[in-house]
Amino acid sequence: MNTYTRIYEVVRQIPRGKVTTYGRVAELAEMYGKARVVGYALYKVDTNSDIPWHRVVNAKGEISYSPLRQGMDYVQRNLLEDEGIEFTREGKINLRQYEWISELPTLS
DNA sequence: GTAATGACCCGTC
DNA sequence: GGACGGGCCATTA
Secondary structure, eight states: OHHHHHHHHHHHTOOTTOBEEHHHHHHHTTOTTOHHHHHHHHHHSOTTSSSOGGGEEOTTSBOOOOGGGTTOHHHHHHHHHHTTOOBOTTSBBOHHHHBOOTTSOOOO
């Protein structure tokens, strides 16, 4: 279970108004290449949990909808918009601007 | 115990 | 520039 705990810790550290990708979370959790597990971990997370699961998006910068939450997809978008994140007309997020870089080098 | 699935990512055509 | 396939690991049936 420590595996999931790592992921939760990382996701919990995402500042407000920023988003990150599954791959980044996996890397921060020291599990590069296991992005799938990250998605699985968030899958188990409950909507009313203290984990900002809505700040985690896929590498394309789009929101990952869960079949479990179909119908509530707009909720995630609303939460992100409330944090100041803008969406394109395609429903995508500009990762270049809102991607959380944590402590990784940005090489400008 | 085996087999299949999944909120994904990356390299290649 | 977009589309396709393979692969990573843990959980569930």
